[in-house]
Amino acid sequence: MKQCRECEAVIPDDAKLCPHCRVAQKRGDWLPQATLVGLSIAAAVAVLFEGCPGGPIG
Numbered sequence: 001m002k003q004c005r006e007c008e009a010v011i012p013d014d015a016k017l018c019p020h021c022r023v024a025q026k027r028g029d030w031l032p033q034a035t036l037v038g039l040s041i042a043a044a045v046a047v048l049f050e051g052c053p054g055g056p057i058g
């Protein structure tokens, strides 16, 4: 369950429209988490390259 962002009524998680005020509900609460995961991977890759002795081949 979640709250309508407009009228704050409790509505089902998968509801696309609030049954009370008919305001479309924003989806994609996972986006910030995906961004964090992407940043973590980018940081890990950067560390791998930084830690490579002698730098790139050539």
Ligand SMILES: [Zn+2]
Binding pocket: 004, 005, 006, 007, 008, 009, 018, 019, 020, 021, 022, 023
């Ligand atoms: Zn509502």
